[in-house]
Amino acid sequence: MNDKKQPRRDFIKKSAIAGAGFMALPAGTLFGKNKPSDRLNIALLGAHGRARAHYETLKDENVVAICDVNQLNMDLCAKEFPKAKQYQDWRKCLDHPGLDAVLCCTTDFTHAFIANWALHRDLHVYMEKPLAITVEEARMVRETYLKKKDKLATQVGMQRHAYENFNRLREMIHDGGIGELKEAYAWGNRQLRRPGYLPASGKPPSTLNYDLWLGPSPEHPYNPGYFIGRPGANCLEWNMYWDFGVGQMGDMGSHTMDLLWNVIDAEQPTSVKATSPEAFNPEVTPVELTSSWRFPANDWRDEIRVSWYQGGAMPQSPSSWIDLNKIGHGAMFKGEKGFIIADFRRRLLIPSGKEADLTYFNIRSKDELLPELGHFQKQWTNACKNGKPAATACNFEYSANMIEALCLGLCSFRAGESLNYDGRKGRFTNNASANQYLSKQYRKGWSFVG
Numbered sequence: 001m002n003d004k005k006q007p008r009r010d011f012i013k014k015s016a017i018a019g020a021g022f023m024a025l026p027a028g029t030l031f032g033k034n035k036p037s038d039r040l041n042i043a044l045l046g047a048h049g050r051a052r053a054h055y056e057t058l059k060d061e062n063v064v065a066i067c068d069v070n071q072l073n074m075d076l077c078a079k080e081f082p083k084a085k086q087y088q089d090w091r092k093c094l095d096h097p098g099l100d101a102v103l104c105c106t107t108d109f110t111h112a113f114i115a116n117w118a119l120h121r122d123l124h125v126y127m128e129k130p131l132a133i134t135v136e137e138a139r140m141v142r143e144t145y146l147k148k149k150d151k152l153a154t155q156v157g158m159q160r161h162a163y164e165n166f167n168r169l170r171e172m173i174h175d176g177g178i179g180e181l182k183e184a185y186a187w188g189n190r191q192l193r194r195p196g197y198l199p200a201s202g203k204p205p206s207t208l209n210y211d212l213w214l215g216p217s218p219e220h221p222y223n224p225g226y227f228i229g230r231p232g233a234n235c236l237e238w239n240m241y242w243d244f245g246v247g248q249m250g251d252m253g254s255h256t257m258d259l260l261w262n263v264i265d266a267e268q269p270t271s272v273k274a275t276s277p278e279a280f281n282p283e284v285t286p287v288e289l290t291s292s293w294r295f296p297a298n299d300w301r302d303e304i305r306v307s308w309y310q311g312g313a314m315p316q317s318p319s320s321w322i323d324l325n326k327i328g329h330g331a332m333f334k335g336e337k338g339f340i341i342a343d344f345r346r347r348l349l350i351p352s353g354k355e356a357d358l359t360y361f362n363i364r365s366k367d368e369l370l371p372e373l374g375h376f377q378k379q380w381t382n383a384c385k386n387g388k389p390a391a392t393a394c395n396f397e398y399s400a401n402m403i404e405a406l407c408l409g410l411c412s413f414r415a416g417e418s419l420n421y422d423g424r425k426g427r428f429t430n431n432a433s434a435n436q437y438l439s440k441q442y443r444k445g446w447s448f449v450g
């Protein structure tokens with residue numbers, strides 16, 4: 001609890017300073033149109049589907065290049081940005097002259113590559129979630145980013161982070177609403193069951209460059225089934241296969257774990273243990289999974305255990321009165337003196353135990369509340385311009401730490417045992433052979449560095 005380890009006033013002061021970074025914007029940029037000279041020259045990679053959610057923000061900037069492996073999707077995007085030069089290959093698009101920034105909505109298995117290549121070119125990057133699909137990818141992007149964080153603004157598309165509930169949860173727990181924090185849990189109930197990679201079926205249409213779609217992924221035959229989803233949800237057709245994604249950990253896990261990641265101030269865990277009723281399938285990521293990590297103590301809390309449950313696995317409810325299954329994607333915090341249960345927008349504080357009289361809860365006044373984040377995508381475009389590039393809420397340090405932990409859960413699942421982790425070296429210390437799961441094989445000719 002903060003009053004023991006960090007005086008609450010100090011915490012509020014620190015939070016307000018951090019928050020001030022989010023709010024210090026150049027005049028005329030917040031929600032408004034920019035002067036032409038203030039506009040970023042942006043490349044949009046992965047031009048349709050999820051990208052549609054970014055078109056409005058992008059219209060306040062100069063979209064000078066768009067990139068898609070599917071000409072039909074490129075054509076739809078070109079209607080919005082008719083002046084943008086068109087590319088099929090993101091490696092060429094990143095060398096478009098005069099670029100300031102890229103916003104990327106391609107497949108998950110290209111994210112770490114594109115992030116790293118863009119950072120190497122000194123481009124600001126907004127990357128859709130998940131930032132990476134292996135521990136090695138997460139660490140590599142973070143390392144590149146940390147060398148450039150004073151000049152490049154980054155953000156991962158965990159846009160629910162802008163909901164005010166995120167700040168309220170952080171305040172309630174840091175201000176002692178449940179006493180000393182002991183455990184945190186998050187869960188998601190989405191279940192996408194697939195037997196294995198789709199079999200070869202037909203030829204790719206002339207409008208799709210399937211070879212570039214595969215990009216760094218090991219070879220898998222074309223099947224139209226990877227492309228049948230509605231725009232913005234097509235990721236559900238490929239993200240559960242090991243070579244294309246990390247299943248629900250990278251999908252809803254990126255959003256739902258963020259509810260607690262924003263509270264706990266953690267970096268790398270010291271151990272991880274994942275279990276599933278399902279046997280390891282070398283083609284498909286597990287549907288039902290429970291993964292728990294131990295994170296070391298920091299300056300305001302003790303060591304804690306954090307757990308993620310997916311595909312039907314659920315944490316135990318604190319009371320028979322409460323059915324956690326009613327919350328499809330949620331989080332729970334357990335303290336010495338109570339619980340907080342939350343979804344993305346709402347929270348319930350439940351004092352618990354004999355001493356749960358709330359006298360220990362240092363409720364802050366309205367003017368001490370953490371400042372609103374504002375518009376999530378604009379937080380990034382503003383950070384590209386305002387001289388405070390690292391002030392984005394989901395920058396590549398914050399987000400790489402979180403996806404690294406999630407991917408470690410999958411390593412433990414594959415190893416079939418609890419693993420101790422040296423976060424400084426990025427290696428398991430009790431099972432050398434489990435280190436093979438930290439990284440994966442790519443197709444010849446594709447490199448992280450370019």
Ligand SMILES: NC(=O)c1ccc[n+]([C@@H]2O[C@H](COP(=O)([O-])OP(=O)(O)OC[C@H]3O[C@@H](n4cnc5c(N)ncnc54)[C@H](O)[C@@H]3O)[C@@H](O)[C@H]2O)c1
Pocket residue numbers: 045046047048049050051067068069070073074088090105106107108110128129130157158159212213215231232233234235236251
């Ligand atoms: N933040 C969110 O809430 C949210 C919601 C949905 C999807 N997403 C993320 O957005 C990304 C895209 O999801 P989607 O459902 O739109 O997927 P999608 O399969 O529809 O792909 C999006 C677009 O990228 C193009 N594309 C694919 N590979 C490419 C490549 N190598 N180079 C250039 N273009 C390429 C596709 O043709 C398509 O136009 C995923 O990473 C997903 O996790 C995030």
